[in-house]
Amino acid sequence: MAKRQSFADKASKKKHVLDCPVCASPITPxxxxxxxxxxxxxxxxxxxxxxxxxxxxxxxYG
Structure with a gap:
């Protein structure tokens, strides 16, 4: 059976979002x-x- 995560475990994870080096906005694939x-x-x-x-x-997108 899988281990249950607490809310603190979920909240402490880092985001896996890349930021553009030119405009510093998030890159959306x-x-x-x-x-x-x-x-x-x-x-x-x-x-x-x-x-x-x-x-x-x-x-x-034009």
Whole structure:
């Protein structure tokens, strides 16, 4: 059986959030799925996970 955590154990854990070195805002990993047409005419989807923060938000979201 798993060991039960107390509230103090949960509260003392560190956050696993990365901060951007340029703008010091938290980096949010975001998955973009882009359709790419193949030579045969069908569509393939390419997945990419990109870290989004304040300084590159406009580049990806317009």
């Amino acid at each position: 975001t998955m973009f799925i882009l359709p790419t047409p193949t030579e045969s005419g069908s569509i393939k989807y390419k997945r990419s996970i990109i870290g989004i923060c304040k300084c590159n938000h406009k580049k990806y």
